[in-house]
């Protein structure tokens with residue numbers, strides 16, 4: 001009797017999850033129009049070899065952009081580029097798709113960020129969209145090449161230097177856009193100026209949330225600085241998405257099937273998760289919008305701590321010193 005009830009519950013639950021999976025998928029992705037929308041435009045996407053970055057790259061290529069995959073591992077980047085070319089028919093079909101370029105960028109190394117930017121400034125006559133997408137989530141305590149706590153270093157500081165070094169090119173290509181990928185988990189973060197490198201204590205969840213709060217404060221401060229310059233900057237959260245982001249999270253072997261089922265049913269696919277990045281990068285609707293926070297292609301409210309302009313300014317000043325922009 002009990003066994004039958006369990007079986008029935010499991011079957012019912014399974015059916016529910018399957019329905020949930022297909023219904024949510026249909027609702028969330030609309031391959032919006034605008035095939036040629038990005039023709040003649042150059043886009044840089046950091047961390048574009050997998051997950052959200054890769055899905056964003058694919059969709060912007062479909063809209064005819066020239067897309068630069070900025071990735072830390074040349075092998076993984078080339079493999080992603082090969083797959084994307086095959087998937088989109090690049091190379092075989094002359095018309096109808098954009099152009100794909102691979103460049104090395106390790107955000108855990110300021111030297112790598114500088115080398116990447118030098119090459120871009122030499123080779124690219126224009127830059128229309130910069131998407132700060134790469135991210136690392138709840139890794140064990142590690143430091144970047146320059147001695148920064150890894151999550152703060154990659155998610156915030158590396159992108160801070162990258163954006164600043166590309167700002168001139170973005171301005172000369174105006175109207176242009178910067179898109180920053182943050183997370184709802186910013187809510188649990190705080191900019192503790194006394195221990196930005198977590199040398200006093202390290203809490204991996206806190207460090208991730210802090211870096212994602214930094215992404216939002218950075219966006220708002222940069223929007224203020226760019227007022228009237230023809231360059232917009234907006235920040236987004238993608239929702240919960242099935243990607244490699246959880247690579248540092250250990251799930252017990254026995255719980256894996258359940259986790260996989262739940263994530264399959266409830267998490268967004270990378271294509272669904274990438275919709276807001278794609279929207280902010282390409283939609284005419286947000287042409288003049290700047291300094292805002294988005295989810296599911298709609299503007300959302302922020303907690304007061306993410307709108308603290310004094311903290312944002314102080315974080316900007318300290319970041320400039322940390323990455324060596326101020327001599």
Ligand SMILES: NC(=O)c1ccc[n+]([C@@H]2O[C@H](COP(=O)([O-])OP(=O)(O)OC[C@H]3O[C@@H](n4cnc5c(N)ncnc54)[C@H](OP(=O)(O)O)[C@@H]3O)[C@@H](O)[C@H]2O)c1
Nearest residue numbers: 047051052072106107108133134135183240241243244245
């Ligand atoms: N997935 C979610 O549920 C979720 C939720 C909220 C926010 N986000 C945000 O979404 C963004 C994309 O994440 P994802 O979910 O697509 O995860 P993902 O599949 O792990 O992709 C992350 C990308 O960042 C790259 N990356 C990591 N460290 C780097 C470094 N030092 N230099 C350059 N690139 C580096 C990774 O390169 P490798 O492949 O070489 O490691 C990878 O290409 C992140 O900013 C993340 O915080 C994701």
Ligand SMILES: *[C@@H]1O[C@H](CO)[C@@H](O)[C@H](O)[C@H]1NC(C)=O
Nearest residue numbers: 188189203204205206207209
């Ligand atoms: C680590 O940080 C998270 C998020 O800020 C917090 O909820 C949690 O209680 C912290 N853990 C410890 C052990 O302090």
